[in-house]
Amino acid sequence: VNGPPKDALGDVDVETFRREAHRLVDWIATYLAEPERYPVLSPLAPGDVRRLIPTTAPRSAEPLARILDDVPQAVLPGVTHWNHPGFFAYFASSASGPGILGEMLTAALSVNGMLWKTSPAATEMEVAVLDWVRQMMGLPEGFFGVIQDTASASTLVALAAAREAVPGLDARRQGLVGQARLRMYASAEAHSSIEKAGIVLGIGQDGCRKIPVDDTFRMDVAALRQAIDEDRAAGLTPFAVTASVGTTSTTSIDPVREVAQLCARERLWLHVDAAYGGSAALDPGMRHVLDGAEAADSLVVNPHKWMFVPLDLSVLFTRRPDVVRAAFSILPEYLRTAEETAAPNLMDYGVSLGRRFRALKLWMVLRAFGHEGMAARIREHIRLAREFEGWVRADERFEVMAPAPFSVVCFRGGFPALPAGEQDAANQRLMDAVNATGQVYLSHTRLRGRLALRMAIANLRTQERHVRRAWELLQREAGRLGA
């Protein structure tokens, strides 16, 4: 035997792993029990973390204990704590205990569910659990679900399928050069991932027409109809519309039913971006937000946003899985199996061949909370947003800047001593001031050219006192800044 000594190879010693993993579990449990222990927004400056990390990898092995002991000084100061109950920025993503258990098992098994055969449980649990989600959202039978990493990927896949579905256009084989000039539509408030998908797919930003919104930030369907007519008259080929259920800035809900009727008449693929808002439909009292979405060709919803599953897990539902498969399936000999006609190979429904066993965490979370528990949490977040909105409306120094159909409130302060041109900067200072406390983290957007702060409530650990604290801080800092 001329190989190296056996003890230098294989994995780290299992008992050492066991000891350190137990220690890490205790740290995680304490972290989850004290979610306000660290400032929500990392106070570090660019380069601070990098300076703590050696510039080259260690030559020799280091003990696991030492590596984990480095986490508090090398990692945590640079973490913005998405699990902090004062996280009100963007859309929340919070890790529930059951979700973390699911991730632990996923990491340990580390299967690649690219083919049914390479882990039947990964494929079949994904199909089964996504059908749970479909039912919980009130979507009809016939929607097939497949997990992607993020909504950006789900939307890319959906719009690739839409492109594939264009009659007479064999984009898969021939590409787009020399073909009809495609056009797709979304509102001016739609998420940037739609435009990004247009770029990737070779349609280009010019092929992505933005439709104006009404005074409540909803797509103007008459303007959509006119745009389609104009484009057809100009020799372009409309092929897809993305309607949003919960836009990123204000969470406005496009009139999906009317858009769907127009898409049916015009034979356009309807994709619904419900990445954030779709989860609300888990509450039967909020089902109406998906009115019309039953006619969609595809719909994206992100359990890693408002279903308390750790990143990443986005679900693409589609009534036309055959078209998605036609757009993406490539089966070289080395991936052929005897089962390919009896069971789906989920690699055929997206860009990525390798697929983590992501369904496990969703299975655990949905069981641990139950449908009623999921709905109760979502309902509570919406209730808290209504409370907050009420406080803002009751304070004459502030204004609410958009309807809040879910759990996000857009608002801003008014600074009477300042000219109109400096109101934005003052609100930016207001946001920076409350964020600097480490107790809350809000982000902003721009509405009709004016800066707006967003109070986005969807963190699993947020309670009424956290929302109240955010409001106190906003009032205090607004006062200091002369609101």
Added chain:
Amino acid sequence: VNGPPKDALGDVDVETFRREAHRLVDWIATYLAEPERYPVLSPLAPGDVRRLIPTTAPRSAEPLARILDDVPQAVLPGVTHWNHPGFFAYFASSASGPGILGEMLTAALSVNGMLWKTSPAATEMEVAVLDWVRQMMGLPEGFFGVIQDTASASTLVALAAAREAVPGLDARRQGLVGQARLRMYASAEAHSSIEKAGIVLGIGQDGCRKIPVDDTFRMDVAALRQAIDEDRAAGLTPFAVTASVGTTSTTSIDPVREVAQLCARERLWLHVDAAYGGSAALDPGMRHVLDGAEAADSLVVNPHKWMFVPLDLSVLFTRRPDVVRAAFSILPEYLRTAEETAAPNLMDYGVSLGRRFRALKLWMVLRAFGHEGMAARIREHIRLAREFEGWVRADERFEVMAPAPFSVVCFRGGFPALPAGEQDAANQRLMDAVNATGQVYLSHTRLRGRLALRMAIANLRTQERHVRRAWELLQREAGRLGA
């Protein structure tokens, strides 16, 4: 207060989480200590797992303990154990203890590193640790690394950047219709993800020209040159070549240096697919496999393949991060931050906006094993493959079907009593027979029209006895089948 009772909301009780997480750690440690406890290939038939899962989500919450207790019967029978030391199919992906610890921490923090600000540690550790990998692989300074989920995504991003770099073609703005007809090139043995990227990008399968290989399955550079000349003469626009360092079927290595010289002369983007083979360069004795790759515009390597990191983690290195960014960056107001000029926002370097903190697991694995430990494990796998190849060559009933420059051996049995037309079916039966033992899992490919079995050694837990056992089973079953 008209909300629901507080105890119905928030996360599961932390002490319950702590108890169940400890129990799960013990299960995982035992699982890792007994990696041969379960059959490597799941013996289930399509539908078996689905039947064990209720058709609807539970209405009410279930105890965590009950959910975890369901894992042995509802999940494990349907798992194909990628961690089993007898996993010799495809390319291995095995989860090391340190990698699992990294995933646990990633899941608990569950940060979204889309922007620098949304977790500086996620961005800066990614940049730092990928620079470790760059150095370990012997790539020169100037290669910037960014994590993608899989090689399919890395290659899509690379080829999108290649498209962006075409002079006079503003694909981002204008799309591909009415533009030059693009062509990209890869060998006939290149991975299917390259063609998939061509489809997604709107170049189409017709825009992906496959270059013949020589008798050792390496790209024929003279044929590549001729193809480029022909295409230019026909008015097409060559723009990218993908060279493989470790093709999927045989792990052949394209002559990267010659391809790079041709690309430089023809001004084509050179992408190197080293998803599997690139890890071998961690062993200084194997650095030669990347000869010429220092001139690549982009290169993909997958730590989740042969660097013992759990799925998923692919690295895209590029010398032209500015072009990648130009292809993908979209910055709506709601994602603007004050730091965007001082620190990279990694969402700008790929399709997905949401980004898990994947760098943690790579940081842990590289430190826990050290550069020398990583190299020793890879060297041992290559040594085991050489041993196996020797045994096959010494047995006249078998033939080796391709050179084995890494740790994958392609071979097949000869069945003298059967006509030539039945040799493939006999080898398929041989593979099915050894896979049915539950002790090993091999997959196949097709080489010059003939079925070949692949013995792919790259699992962290594989020792010489497992390789020997595979060979014994192959010999035994081949004998039974009349080899």
